[in-house]
Amino acid sequence: xxxxxxxxxxxSGNAGAPAARPSAxxxxxxxxxxxxxxxxxxxxxxxxxxxxxxxxxDVDLDRTTRDAIAAGGVDAPWRYIxxxxxxxxxxxxxxxxxxxxxxxxxxxxxxxxxxxxxxxGAKNAGVDVFSLANNHTMDYGFDAFADTIAxxxxxxxxxxxxxxxxxxxxxxxxxxxNGRRIAFxxxxxxxxxxxxxxxxxxxxxxxxxxxxxxxxxxxxxxxxDIVIPFFHWGVEYTYAPNAExxxxxxxxxxxxxxxxxxxxxxxxxPVEVYQGRLVAWSLGNLVFQSTPKAVHxxxxxxxxxxxxxxxxxTEPYLVTAGVPHPEPSxxxxxxxxxA
Numbered sequence: 001x002x003x004x005x006x007x008x009x010x011x012s013g014n015a016g017a018p019a020a021r022p023s024a025x026x027x028x029x030x031x032x033x034x035x036x037x038x039x040x041x042x043x044x045x046x047x048x049x050x051x052x053x054x055x056x057x058d059v060d061l062d063r064t065t066r067d068a069i070a071a072g073g074v075d076a077p078w079r080y081i082x083x084x085x086x087x088x089x090x091x092x093x094x095x096x097x098x099x100x101x102x103x104x105x106x107x108x109x110x111x112x113x114x115x116x117x118x119x120x121g122a123k124n125a126g127v128d129v130f131s132l133a134n135n136h137t138m139d140y141g142f143d144a145f146a147d148t149i150a151x152x153x154x155x156x157x158x159x160x161x162x163x164x165x166x167x168x169x170x171x172x173x174x175x176x177x178n179g180r181r182i183a184f185x186x187x188x189x190x191x192x193x194x195x196x197x198x199x200x201x202x203x204x205x206x207x208x209x210x211x212x213x214x215x216x217x218x219x220x221x222x223x224x225d226i227v228i229p230f231f232h233w234g235v236e237y238t239y240a241p242n243a244e245x246x247x248x249x250x251x252x253x254x255x256x257x258x259x260x261x262x263x264x265x266x267x268x269x270p271v272e273v274y275q276g277r278l279v280a281w282s283l284g285n286l287v288f289q290s291t292p293k294a295v296h297x298x299x300x301x302x303x304x305x306x307x308x309x310x311x312x313x314t315e316p317y318l319v320t321a322g323v324p325h326p327e328p329s330x331x332x333x334x335x336x337x338x339a
Contacts, residue, residue, distance in 0.1 A: 042084075042087040042088055042303075043084075043087070044301045044303060044311070044313055045303045045305075045311050046303060047303075047305060047306070048306075049178055049305075049306035050178070050304060050306060051089050051090075051177045051178055051180060051182065051303070051304045052087070052088045052089045052090075052301070052302070052303050052304075053089065053090050053091070053092065053182075053228075053301075053302040053303075053304070054084060054087075054088040054090075054092075054300065054302070055091070055093070055230075055261050055280065055283060055299070055302070056081070056085070056091070056092075056093040056094075056283055056297075056299050056300070057093070057094060057268075057282070057284045057285055057286045057288070057297060058094050058134075058263050058264070058266070058284070058285050058287075058288045059093050059095050059097070059130070059286055059287045059288065060096050060097045060112045060114070060136070060287065060288045060289065060322070061095075061099060061112075061114025061115065061119070061287075062097050062112040062113055062114050063112065063289040063322065064289040064321045064322030065077050065287055065288070065289070065322045065323075066114065066115070066118070067321070067322070068321065068323050069115075069118055069121065073121075074118055074120045074121035074124070075121045075124050076121070076323065077287045077322065077323050078121050078122065078124070078125035078287065079323070080317070080323070080325050080326055081125065081286070081287075081299060081317065081324050082124070082126060084299055084301065084315055085125050085127060085299070086125065087126075088301065089177045089178075090129070090177065090182065091126055091127050091128050091129075092129045092131070092184050092228070092230060093122075093127055093129075093130055093286060094130065094230060094232065094263050095131065095132060095134075095137065095152065095159075096112065096134050096136045096137070096288070097112035097136050097137070097139065098111075098112065098113045098114070098136070098137060098138065098139050098140045098144045098145065098147075099113070099114045099116055099118070099119060099147065099148045099151045099152060100113060100116065100140060100143075100144035100145075100147035100148055100151065101115065101116065101147075102140065102141075102144050102147055103140030103141040103143055103144030103147075104140060104141060105139060105140055106139055106140070106141065108139070108192060110139075111136070111139035111140065112136045112139055113139060113140050113144065116147070116151040119151060119154075119155045119157070120155060122155070122157060123155040123156060123157055127157055128157065128158065128175070129157060129158040129160060129173040129175075129184050130152055130157055130159055130160075131159075131184075131185075131186030131230040131232070132148065132149065132152075132159050132160070132161045132162030132186055132205060133160075133161030133162060133169070133187050133188035133205040133206050133207070133232055134161075134186075134205070134232040134263075134264070135188065135190045135191070135192045135196075135232065135264075137162055137205065138192075138196050138204070138205075145162065145203060146203070148162075149162060149163065149164075158173035158175075158184075159173065159186075160173040160184050161185065161186015161187060161188070161205055161206050161230070162186065162198070162203075162205045162206070163198060163203065163204075164203045165198060165199065165200055165201060166198040166199050166200050166202075166204075166206070167200070169186075169203075169204060169205055169206040170185070170198075170206045170212070170215070170216045170219070172184060172185050172219075172220040172223070172224065172227070174220075174223060174224055180225045180226060181223065181225050182224055182225070182226040182227075182228070183220035183223060183224035183226065183227045184228050184229075184230065185206070185216055185220055185227065185228070185229040185230065186229070186232075187206050187207065187208055187212075187213060187216065187229055187230070187231050187232070187248075188208060188231070188232040188233075189207070189208035189231060189232060189233035189245075189248060189264075190232055190233065191207055208231065208233065208244075208248050210247075210248075213229070213248060213251045213252050213255065214251060214254075216229070216255075217229060217252050217255035217256050218255050218256060220256075221255075221256040226258045226304060227256055227257050227258055228257065228258055228259055228260070228261060229257055229260055229261070230261045230262070230263070231245070231248055231249070231260065231262045231264075232262070232263060232264045233245050233248060233262055233264055234264050234265040234269070234282055235265060236264070236265050236266055237265060237266055237293060237294070238265055238267070238269075239265075239267060239268075239269055240270070240281075241262075241269055241270075241281040241282075245262065245281060246274070249274055249275070249279050250274075253274075253275045253277045254275075258277065258304075259277050259278040259279065259280075259302070259310065260274075260278075260279045260280070261279075261280045261283065261300070262280060262281050262283070263283050263284065265282045265284070266284060266285050266288075266290065266291070266294040267282065267293065267294050267296070268282055268283055268284035268296065268298055269281035269282035271300060271312065271314060271333060271335065272335075273335070273337050276337075278310050278312060278335075278337050280300050283297070283298060283299075283300060284296070284297040284298065286299075286317075286319075286324055287322060287323065287324065288319065288322060289321075289322045290322070294319070295318055295319045295320070296316070296318060296319075296327065296330065297317050297318075297319055298314040298315055298332075299314070299315040299317065300312060300313075301313045301314075301315060305339075307339045308339035309336065309337060309338050309339040310336070310337040311334070311336050311337075312334065312335050312336075312337070313332050313333070313334040313335075314332045314333045314334075315332055316328075316330035316331070
């Protein structure tokens with residue numbers, strides 16, 4: 001459906017080789033895997049009535065991740081980060097690839113397509129929701145994009161930020177923890193082509209526009225106590241947020257966002273209090289083939305206390321061949337946001 005266009009994209013490696021096209025039944029079927037281990041106590045404050053969340057950056061199930069899975073199974077890319085992800089009440093990451101065996105690559109510099117079987121590793125690791133609002137989920141066209149949504153949901157992982165129309169793309173992924181409802185949103189500021197933007201009658205992702213951000217956050221506030229948008233924004237390989245990131249975060253916070261999370265620059269940017277709310281400007285790559293300057297990454301652990309205050313801590317990792325490993329030489333950062 002998408003015409004051949006010369007598009008720009010994330011710049012962190014070579015495109016993956018096309019996979020064989022299976023039957024429609026095979027496309028929806030994931031292989032049997034070992035059950036996900038039970039969640040363990042979070043090594044971070046978790047007082048009674050609180051909610052613990054873990055956020056991570058970009059996940060690409062192609063390229064070096066595909067190689068890691070071929071060598072060690074679907075759980076291999078998640079081996080070192082799974083304990084932290086599983087320990088939280090909820091975990092929210094950005095899925096930066098198509099997950100399908102259909103479609104043809106768009107004419108753009110980098111196109112990423114993971115195999116549907118790889119999603120079992122994310123589920124086993126404890127991932128609860130993926131944002132699909134980014135510049136790679138439609139790398140293989142709209143049929144493969146539809147497969148991505150269906151394949152992720154088939155594992156039991158919720159999606160947000162992408163859909164068959166604007167209403168579905170803007171719809172939150174909603175959970176209830178300790179009597180409070182939490183809504184996650186996905187929004188992309190990086191738009192490879194206008195046709196990637198969802199409309200009332202066309203599939204695509206939710207996009208960065210002040211009117212649409214306000215609409216999306218306010219709608220989520222009507223069904224949830226806590227609203228957390230995940231933005232795909234910023235300039236690659238920059239270490240500080242730019243004016244456009246600050247404008248979008250400010251818009252989301254004024255509309256009622258509890259905190260704001262971001263990714264896309266491939267490197268991590270500060271976690272700070274902005275406009276009275278916690279904002280992680282960029283969490284960097286996570287399970288992602290990375291250039292030497294993008295190998296340092298982190299998970300963000302957040303505790304939302306019963307009184308509405310927030311405690312947070314980063315957990316440093318080093319990405320090696322697309323797989324994050326603990327990086328004990330780098331100290332975590334911590335902070336507190338009053339209610």
